[in-house]
């Protein structure tokens with residue numbers, strides 16, 4: 001898509017755009033400007049795609065020690081642009097970044113309908129007896145989760 005700019009920060013003036021992006025997620029609808037400021041400051045790497053008007057239209061971030069482990073979070077594209085390659089741009093930018101390329105193991109959580117998407121960047125569902133465990137608030141559960 002033309003007119004898009006790749007950045008590695010989200011400006012103060014774009015925090016409302018980011019809140020808007022989270023509205024199409026099941027996990028981030030409640031996030032506030034204050035939370036997001038701290039979240040951005042605490043993230044190892046942020047990918048921010050801006051449109052020609054400077055509006056944030058694509059996002060993801062990585063938490064990492066920079067050497068052994070990294071976890072991808074919050075891959076989101078503005079709904080009006082789905083299916084036009086912005087998600088690919090977000091993930092390509094993250095995965096090809098020099099700060100990310102050298103990290104030993106990367107991980108992410110996703111629903112089954114996103115597996116084929118992330119397989120494009122080498123992520124695999126790990127079919128072993130090694131289970132993912134998490135602790136999260138009762139009101140932030142993936143669609144279809146028991147008790148959700």
Ligand SMILES: CC(C)(COP(=O)(O)OP(=O)(O)OC[C@H]1O[C@@H](n2cnc3c(N)ncnc32)[C@H](O)[C@@H]1OP(=O)(O)O)[C@@H](O)C(=O)NCCC(=O)NCCS
Pocket residue numbers: 024025074075076077078081082083084085086087088089109110111113114115116117120
């Ligand atoms: C998932 C999401 C980021 C994809 O963004 P997008 O801009 O529509 O994706 P793109 O158009 O760049 O597609 C990228 C590639 O993935 C494929 N793809 C997109 N969504 C897919 C899906 N759900 N399953 C499998 N493949 C998918 C596309 O066909 C494309 O393949 P190609 O580049 O090899 O042709 C977007 O749908 C979104 O924001 N969803 C809501 C938030 C969300 O659920 N994020 C994922 C959290 S795990």
